[in-house]
Amino acid sequence: MAYTFHELKEKTVADLREIAKGIEHEAVEGATQMNKDHLLKALCTALGIETHEHHQVVGIDKAAIKLKIRALQKQRDEILASQDRAALHGVLRQIHALKRTIRRAMV
Incomplete structure (x- = not known):
């Protein structure tokens, strides 16, 4: 399943660790020992997700x-x-x- 940064950020540490179990990447090695901030960054690296959200301006020039x-x-x-x-x-x-x-x- 494809995740966005916002979706991952809303998940609990336990959920993030479950996602990390299914990923084979050096960034998520030791995921059971990581706190949420480090785990979120590692998952974004492993999944190729940008770690910041882009905002768009809608309705004006x-x-x-x-x-x-x-x-x-x-x-x-x-x-x-x-x-x-x-x-x-x-x-x-x-x-x-x-x-x-x-x-x-x-x-």
């Missing part, structure tokens, strides 16, 4: 938002160089709001 963020960051740098701090707050809030938009769209 991430590239367009990142262009807006870069433009606002240039504007922020110009404001900081000119020592005119009155407009700085608004620009920082816009950057923050756009970054939050991207984070909310992640799956």
